[in-house]
Amino acid sequence: MATPAQKTVDWAEDGEPDLAAAIPAPQVSKNKDGTETVVTIFINEDGKKVKRTQRIRRTVVKKKENPRVAERRTWQKIGLEAGKPAGPGDTTTLGENIMFKPMVGFKAGGEQEKAPEEDKKADALKKMQIKCRICMGDHFTTKCPFKDTMAPAGEDAAPVDMAAVENGETPQGGLGAGAGGYVPPHLRKGGAGTTGERMGGKFERDDLATLRVTNVSEFAEENDLRDIFERHGRVTRVFLAKDRETGRAKGFAFVSYADRADAARACERVDGYGYGHLILKVEFAKKADGK
Amino acid sequence: MRPILLSGHERALTQVKFSKEGDLIFSVSKDHTVCAWYSANGERFGTYKGHVGALWTVDVDPHTRLLATGGADNTMRLWEVQTGKLLKTWDYLTSIKRVEFSEDGKQLLGVTEKRTGQLSHIVVYDIDSNPEAEQPDEPTLRIIVDELPRVTVAGFSFLSQYIVSGHEDGSVSQWDAKTGELITNVFSHDADMQVTDLQWSADRTYFLTASKDKQAKLHDARSMEVLKTYVADTPLNSAAITPDPQSYVILGGGQAAMDVTTTSARQGKFEARFYHKVFEEEIGRVRGHFGPLNYVAVDPTGKCYCSGGEDGYVRVHHFDPPYFDFKFEVEREAASQSRM
CATH class of the missing domain: 3.30.70.330 (RRM (RNA recognition motif) domain)
Structure with a gap:
């Protein structure tokens, strides 16, 4: 019954203090399609009067719950949790999203399949203890990108054989006699010049x-x-x-x-x-x- | 699928169990605490304080009134689920490796560990499911396992007719639950490969054993025949059967805890593996743990499953629609034919 009285008041003529009092109660009307229209007039944060029209559809969701489970939700917490509000709240710690889709003929995933092979390869390499003499990398010295530009790491001086050659000793043949051991042909006395031809001249x-x-x-x-x-x-x-x-x-x-x-x-x-x-x-x- | 992480334990989980309605999860770990959690959102309901040693096992009765736990402090304890009150403590000479309620909750079984000078015992108590009632001091049945190797796991079959136990040497035995007589002992797993877990189907007419021999086997509870075999590529610690209508088994395992630090998480195979129960075919895996899975439990209503790992976490997974929709071609055909 308050609404007609309020309606007679013209808000434009009203003073500021009466503004709050002049707010009508929200009006609810039912629509044909089952929705409701709620018209609310209120004062927003800036002190302005605002009319808001909402259309609402109400749906009732029925959920069945085991009465025992419902009872357990109301239990008082115990032990280390004692004193906290009863029942499960809405806090949840979720882990990362994990894809799980059952499928026929599952084969432990593409990347999982590959990975062990890679590991095997790496293991094999480790077992063989391949170590480049030039850059200490785990590849063969012959495959080193620096085989032509760099001296083997930790070898400042020329190889022993070379020293032997320079000293005038004469290792002959492929299997060097004396201290030298094997002497590559180009370093043997009378070999092709002093430096020999080298690969990768570029x-x-x-x-x-x-x-x-x-x-x-x-x-x-x-x-x-x-x-x-x-x-x-x-x-x-x-x-x-x-x-x-x-x-x-x-x-x-x-x-x-x-x-x-x-x-x-x-x-x-x-x-x-x-x-x-x-x-x-x-x-x-x-x-x-x-x- | 977004798993819920239950982080309340400080050490490796040893067993997790769902209540019959699947709303509560009970977990025990080596850090002496028993925790109860709401499975819906992972909030902790409470803890049960009293044990002074690592816990190996937990079970809840079908009414979710009583909780039984056993551990390395050589005691088996009975708790009231709602209040956390300690109702009864039974003392033994060795630790309790497994506890289990019978289907009706009227009997409680405990397995004691075989240790120097002590044999494995399987003890059975008649339990009054009223938390106010006095519980018996002496077991109604005590099976002293002297001829067979150490018992690792045990449980009650349908109608509490048999007690089935798994042994350290990979064999599984069937006992008469009334008289305690050994009926049969079958070697279903590889020799000297410990049976690590034994879980029942919903009606307890068949059970699944997991073993260190990287296999899980489905046995008939009456004939003890091996019905199905699921082959994995890692030692198994646990195996669970999903309830109808999804007929899968979930296996959990991974490299032994002592070897974990020497391998990467990827190689450790710390995944839950799903197999089709009938076709014995692997259908998927769920990763997440960074330690071996010590126990896998399935919600009796089939909505979720959880796994407890050596990493100290319980991960609760609520299944997504693909899990419920998935069917093999033959299953789909059978379903469409039965509709016609």
């Missing part, structure tokens, strides 16, 4: 302008290194040694410059440069044939 020119960069962060990328070194000259090649299995950097890289002068400058400047929380060490790469 790397020769890099020899003088290649830097060996060590103490590289394992998260380094080739492009990052290229960015650093290109500031000092034209870089022809960047090689970052990566672990086959993990794909992470192994901690060293080779950078070749077109010009030796650039390489020398870069060597000077980048040596000691901090990159990826580590300090780079840069030096000229050792030549394969020793010096």
Whole structure:
């Protein structure tokens, strides 16, 4: 009965204090299609009067529950949980979404299938203890990308055989007599010149302008290194040694410059440069044939 | 499927059990605590305090009034589920490896461990399902297992007619539950491969055993015949049968706990494996645990399953529609024919 009285009040003429009192109760009307229309007039946060019309459809969802289960939902919690509100609330810790779709002929997944094979391969490699003598990588020395440019790591001097040759001792034949052991034909006395022919001559020119960069962060990328070194000259090649299995950097890289002068400058400047929380060490790469 | 992680245990889970209506989950672990959880959202209902050793086993009676637990403190205890009150403690000379209520909840079975100078015992008590009642001190039946190897698991068959036990050497025995006489002993699993779990079908007419020999076998409870064999590629710790209408089995296992640190999670095979119960074919896996699965339990209403792992987590999985819709071609044909 309050509505007609309120209707007589013209809100436009009303003063501010009466505004709140002038709000009519929400009007609910039933529609033909079973929905309800609710018209509400209220004052929003800005103090403005707002009319809101909502259409609502009510659906009754019936849910059957075992009375025992329903009773257990009301149990008071016990033990370490004592004192907490009874029954399951709405807090839930959900794990990541896991796909589970039963299927005929399930075969332990594509990637699961492959993975053990990879592991086998890696295991086999580990068993054989393949280690490149040049870059210490887990490949054969002959497959090393630096076989022609770098000396085997940790071998500064020329191989023993060579020293023997230089000393004038004469190892003859394939199986060297004396201390030398096997001497490759091109190093034997009277062999093809002093240096012999070498394969992969195209790397020769890099020899003088290649830097060996060590103490590289394992998260380094080739492009990052290229960015650093290109500031000092034209870089022809960047090689970052990566672990086959993990794909992470192994901690060293080779950078070749077109010009030796650039390489020398870069060597000077980048040596000691901090990159990826580590300090780079840069030096000229050792030549394969020793010096 | 988004699993719910129940993280309340600090050490490896040893057994998880659903209440008959599937609304509560009871879990025991090596950290001496018994936990009860609401399966709907993983909230903890409570803990049962009293044990002073690692717990090996838990079971709840069909009315969800009484809870039995057993562990390495050489006691078997009976609790009131609702209040957490300790009703009864039975002391033994060795630890309790398995407890199980009979189908009607009137009998409780316990398995004691065989240890230096002590034989495995299977003890049976008559239980009054009223929490107020006095429980008996002495067992009504005590089977002393002296000729057979160590008992690892045991349970009651349909109508509490037989007691079936699994042994350390991979054999399964059937006993008369009234007299305690050994009826038969069958070697269904590989020799010296421990039977790690024994779970019943809904009507307890057949059961599933899991073993370290990487197989789970479905046995008939009366004839003890091996009906089906499910072959996995990892030692199994647990095997569960899903209730009708989905006829699957869920196997759980993984590399032994002692070897886990030396292998990656991927190789550890810490997955729940689903097999079709009849066709013995693997139909899927659910990953998630980062340790071996020590126990797999299925909601008796078939809506979800949970697994307790060596990693200290219970993961509750509510099945998605694909699980309920999945059928083999022959099953679909059979269904359409029966409709015609």
